[in-house]
Amino acid sequence: MRYSLLKIIKEGLTGNKGWRPIWRNPEPKKKYDVIIIGGGGHGLSTAYYLSNVYGINNVAVLEKGWIGSGNIGRNTTIIRSNYMLPGNEPFYELSLKLWEGLEQDFNYNAMISQRGIINLFHSDGQRDAYARRGNAMLLEGADAELLDEESVRDICPFLDFNNARFPIKGGLMQKRGGTVRHDAVAWGYARGADNKGVDIIQNCEVTGFKIVNGVCRGVETNLGPISANKIASCAAGSSSRVMSLAGIKLPIESHVLQAFVSEGLKPILPNVITFGAGHFYVSQSDKGGLVFGGDIDGYNSYAQRGNLPVVEDVCEGGMALMPFIGRAKLLRMWGGVMDMSMDGSPFIDKTHIQGLYFNGGWCYGGFKATPASGLCYAHLLATDEPHEVAKELTLDRFIHGKIIDEKGVGAQPNLH
């Protein structure tokens, strides 16, 4: 079923009786060409691009809960490609380009809104750093614009420009950045993959791998064994748990990141804003709630909830940046489990076990990467060669000293 204006009018006039569930709930087959472990954003987009771009349709997505129940359903929905390093920026720029055409591509309304993102700076040193980053972005074909204080004032007059400790001196703007309706991304990809025959199997937890003579031939699940030629782990947050079933130790720690939504307000934030003097980022949803977040809690956690010191820290960042936020009540807050990697950058790679592939380590930047992650992972699975823009996202890069550390803080995952 293709969505169109005509379809909406027709359904509207005939009592909306023609809408059908947009994916099936099939029983697992005995064997597939590819099994994807994890029905989150990245797993579903991988299935979508495998079936729609690379013509591999005999694919199952195994999800231990319901699809979209992990971080695709609990993030702050920001898309951008304002990275600096050569190993990262082309990848995220490809992702942003895919976002720009995504709704037409998968015929689903993901409410992609390129409202722009401004990273504020508060000192001369920070201006230099952002100018450098902006130039790195321009070199890779992304858009970037260095705003002075007056230009930021024009766009966001409500910010506390004269904060005594951290006055706002300007910002780096990426106009093509913005926000997306995150759940719709999971649903749109699921629908697009299901239409091509991909089996999305929910409530199916992988409990083990079938590895014979160093070759992975299938998985054990709570619904019985399923075999496949290629098994693709895509369970960020729980990557270490899944890969430990194959005896693989990863350069990853799991940490909790909290996010917050205020009560609904009238439109006030024109775009996404990040505070340069602390860790605070905020945008306004279409329902009016201010969606914001900050640092991870900083200790290993699989709990999907955080603690109060970080709540206080995030809210202090908000108060320093835009004091009016103190008048809004906090409506909801929640936590998600992040794969924090040793250099803050992700992995899309084969493992040393033939037939077993790995995608993970997205830290807290996985949402914006969803389309490119799926496309590059599908490329790897289909061709056994890394995609051009993902060839540095290897699992063994630490042995070879080829780390991609945007912040330059070293192998300390809670600082990335």
Add this chain to the structure above:
Amino acid sequence: MVINHPLLGPRDASEFVYLGDASLMDRPNWLDKDAGQKFYKYQYLRDNPHLEHKELWFHEQGDRSWLIVTRNISTHEILTVELAKKFFDKGV
């Protein structure tokens, strides 16, 4: 979280700095033949378990002691707290 410091009693976790897995105390010997490989594993690879986890916390805003905290990673429940120096020569 409240960490029961063995010397100072219950202290708020925000007084501490978190380092990570307690295996970081077992620094390899740089004279070993395969020291490169050992340091790679030591520095970059983690067990990252989802239940019990032994980890290093530094009481930066307190007595500046290193603690080994055993914590349930899925519930944040703190099971035991010990002074790291107890283990320093023995390994963990």
